[in-house]
Amino acid sequence: MAVPVTAPAEQARQVSARHFVRLKLRVMANNFRGQGWRVALFLVGSLIGLWFAVGAFFGLAAPGLIGDDKYALMIAAFAGGLTVLGWLLLPLVFFGVDETLDPARFALLPLSRRTLVTGLFAAALVSVPAIAVLLALSGLVVTAGVFGGWSAALVSAVGVVCGLLLCVAGARAVTSAFASMLRSRRVRDLAAVLLAVVAALLGPLQIAGLAAIQDTNWDRLGGLATVIGWTPLGAPWTAGIDVAQGRAWAAPVKLLITVATIVALLAWWSRSLESAMVGAATAGPARARPRLTGGVVAQLFPRAAGWLRRDRFGALVAREARYWWRDARRRANLITIAVVGLFVPVMVNFGGFTFDSEQGFSAAGNSSPVLVSLSMLFVGLLAAVTLANQFGFDGSAYAANVVAGVPGRLELRARITAFSLYVLPMLAVVAVVIAIVIGEPTWIGFMAGALVATYGAGLAVNSFVSVLGAYSLPETSNPFAMNSGAGVVKGMLTLLAMVATGALATPMVLAAALLGDAWLWLGLPLGVAYGVGAALLGAYLAGDVLDRRQPELLALVTPRR
Amino acid sequence: MTGEHPALELRGLAKSFDGKVAVAGVDLDVPAGSFYGLLGPNGAGKTTTLSMAVGLLRPDAGGARVLGQDVWADPVTAKQMLGVLPDGVRLFDRLSGGELLAYHGLLRGMDPAVVDKRSAELLDVLALADAGRTMVVDYSAGMKKKIGLACALLHGPRLLVLDEPFEAVDPVSAALIRDILQRYVAGGGTVIFSSHVMEVVQRLCSHVAILAGGTIKRVGTLEQVRGDRSLEDVFVEVVGGRTATGEELAWLSR
Known part of the structure; x- marks a missing residue:
């Protein structure tokens, strides 16, 4: 065989998944270098994750430890199924995926798609959540082992590992596909609808689940568990239990289902990955804008902000308002608020729905002002916590405001105003819709009051968090991407901000519990006053801090290259 | 002075x-x-x-x-x-060129009418008038430098x-x-x-x-x-x- 002239002198060495894993670990380590507080937050977050994992481990091992195999299958199917669902949906709604290794960076390297996907997949497995889940679900191995001996334990262990692979592959495939949808401006509305539908499915599922539990009809649940066990959601987790309970023939079939699903998910991921690598730079053609009236100042101000004065405050609000819509990352957050804000209260307050055969599907009327206030509190703090890294959204572009010497208080007030242009109407819709759905229209007033109060208190808290605890977001167009390490850091900060906000907003719940009917009238004015006052005070105090550390903040939000 | x-x-x-x-x-x-x-x-x-x-x-x-x-x-x-053109710093690139100029002008406390007039001139001189409605993120590297320079010049720095x-x-x-x-x-x-x-x-x-x-x-x-x-x-x-x-x-x- 003739050797071509251009053949490399030595054979190129095979790139394996090991390289990607080492690259990821190295990038993570470098991100931590010289940032003590990041390491500390990462450790604390990891410990909390471990704590929950150990708790879940014993929960899942419980049937085995107690020696009662009646519920073994049920626990495996439901806990495993919920885990898979969580991995699929939570990254979309809350946490984002770790894009330490941005696929776009590999676009120029001579790697086959197969190598790239397996490598990125292996790297994705090296993460705290993946390890925690592996640890937690290993409880199933104990259960299987107690009832079925070594063979069942072995099958169960294989099943759990396959299940973890399924979770990670699913999370990657779904976020990657969703991200490439959001990237294109044309289908972004479709994507929003899709997310809404997915979240909407959660509601009825939970209602059905709660109703079933209330019925304590364990036979029906057992049937459901068997069905789930044959879907990809439950197959990997129940294989070991099947062996233990004498259905050894089922185990290979279930493992086959799992593997086939993983392969399908990886194939799907690899397709959307291609578009992420090639199409990352272009966001589709810019839309032609028909209106040509007025000067540049008139262009800057969106119609919803047209009432603002044409001064510094107005410019800041107008720019922020445009950004909440034009920046895919921010838009994804707005969609999340809208969807979760509507469905969580429905789920919480519909816990009392029953499937009584004579009454049909009706509210049992056990929704109380306190419960409603609590669910409103959740929506309010979820909305406000979106601003916890508001400067991180800007990235290095924030330099423009530093150079112009924008006073901190003005800056924060303007950001709060712009965000509220979107959020306050949403909150109003939430209050009205929920009040009507639970059949208590007179509650609209204090529900809106609780919403605004929590939202305002949350704005105050998050003004501080955003100034003191900012972190940089990677400059990719994936709205779900974030830097490694930042994942745990982000979670901790978000949690802190939510707890503080919740504490600040508890007076609203207490008032709802104690004041009775008077609260129906007092709730709205007092709540709004409390919220607006808290937000203004927060912007006033945090603005002072911002004035002193503008350059430091800029350094924090500038991505390191 | x-x-x-x-x-x-x-x-x-x-x-x-x-x-x-x-x-x-x-x-x-x-x-x-x-x-x-x-x-x-x-x-x-x-x-x-x-x-x-x-x-x-x-x-x-x-x-x-x-x-x-x-x-x-x-x-x-x-x-x-001061007028500053930082390197490697992103502009607020999801605004169009005109919007970006308006933002910088108002941020500097300028009169809106003056902002309009100067922006139109700058966009014209820098040959960016046609791209005035395209978002800065879609600009070429040279156009980004030019719009950045326009933003730095807008308020007439010393x-x-x-x-x-x-x-x-x-x-x-x-x-x-x-x-x-x-x-x-x-x-x-x-x-x-x-x-x-x-x-x-x-x-x-x-x-x-x-x-x-x-x-x-x-x-x-x-x-x-x-x-x-x-x-x-x-x-x-x-x-x-x-x-x-x-x-x-x-x-x-x-």
């Missing part, structure tokens, strides 16, 4: 990142009305120095004054007289600080930027810009400073620094470049 104070005065500016020294004590006087070139190889500390001079990065030691006003003690007054204004700019746009800057200096403004392109510096600048390894190696008027040699020779000598002997990289030629 202009007569008494240099347009930009840097005293002992120093900065290190994670124990690695980036700038080790820079003293520099930029006389009012000068066209000042800050030369240096990659990683010499040009961007760090200019960032500290305009208040984007807090120095470990030393200070900066713009026309006598301390940038760090009295930032508001100093920043009013001192322009430009980091790599000619990087990644095509010759036509570069010529345009040169013309505008020369007119600005002729009209009494002061420009300091960083670059590692010798021809541009040689053609434009009245004063030159060569920065390497975080310290100023040569400083003075163009003639003083250059002497009777070419600026490039001086630069390579100061920075300590090397030339390939031909032994290494033999595999490049087959």
